[in-house]
Amino acid sequence: MADEIVVGVDGSAAALDAVRWAAEAVRRKVALRLVHATDITSGLDGGLPMPQSFFDELDRAGQEFLADAVRLTGEVPVSTETPFAPAVALLLERSRTARMLALGSSGRSGLTGMLAGSTAVSVAAHASCPVAVVRGRPATGGPVVVGVDGSPTSEEALSVAFDEAAWRAVPLIAVHAWSDAKVALPAPDPGWAEVERDQLRLLAERLAGRRERYPDVRVERVVVRDRPRDELLARSRDAQLVVVGSRGRGGFRGLLLGSTSQALIHQAECPVLVVRPR
Incomplete structure (x- = not known):
C-alpha cells in the first residue's frame, strides 16, 4: 500500500x-x-x-x-x-x-x-x-466522532478513527445508537438504565485494546436510544470529522453502502470518512 x-x-x-x-x-x-x-x-x-x-x-x-x-x-x-x-x-x-x-x-x-x-x-x-x-464547514476544531455497532466494518472504522484522533490531537467520541427504528421512539422505559449500562460495558470492551495503543487519545463513550443516522448527523454539527463503516448491522444484505453512511455523505455538516474492509 x-x-x-x-x-x-x-x-x-x-x-x-x-x-x-x-x-x-x-x-x-x-x-x-x-x-x-x-x-x-x-x-x-x-x-x-x-x-x-x-x-x-x-x-x-x-x-x-x-x-x-x-x-x-x-x-x-x-x-x-x-x-x-x-x-x-x-x-x-x-x-x-x-x-x-x-x-x-x-x-x-x-x-x-x-x-x-x-x-x-x-x-x-x-x-x-x-x-x-x-463537505460542510472547514474541518478545524471539534472532536472526531465514530459510529460503533459491532459489525466488521464498524471495527475497521473504529481503528481508523483512533488513528485520526491521535494525529489531530483531539478527543474521540465513540457513539453506539441503540435503535434503527423507522418511527419515533417512545420515552425510555424503567429498564432502559440497565440496558444502557450493559451497552456501555460492551462498548468499553470494544475500545479497550485500542485505548492501550493510543493512550493520549481521550475517549468519550456514548450510548443513545436513537437511530444511528440521526445521532451521528446531530454530532456532525460540532465534529471536525465523522468516521463510519460503509455498512453496519442494519439494512439489506448485499448493500455496499448502508443507510447511515449514505445519510452522512448527503447531509453531514463536516467531512465524513467512510471505511470499507480492504
Missing part, C-alpha cells in the same frame, strides 16, 4: 475543498497525489472520430484544473496525473494502493439539487481504502 492520499480534482469548488482538506492531512508525513480523470466517452457523438484538437483541449482543461488545485497545497509536495479514463474507474483503481481517497461532496457533472455527487457515492461504495467525502 502506498502511503499517499489521492484527491479527485474536477475543477469544482467542492473538489478544491477536498484538496485543502487533504493538504492539511498530509502533514502526517504521507504523500499527496491529485488526479483529474477525463472521460472521453462523454464527448463522443455516435462513435464518430474526433480531431486531435478535441483531445488536446480536454487535456489543457485538466491541466488547468490541477494547476489551480496545486496552488492551494502551499509547500506540501504533490504529484499530479491527468489520464483519459472514467473518473470512478480511475479512483477505484488508485484506491487499491492509496492510504485514503478524498473527494468533494459534489462535482461539475452533478445535477442541481443533489446533496452529493454520483462519483462520491459510487467511490465510497466500492473503494478499497477509506474515502473522505469533504
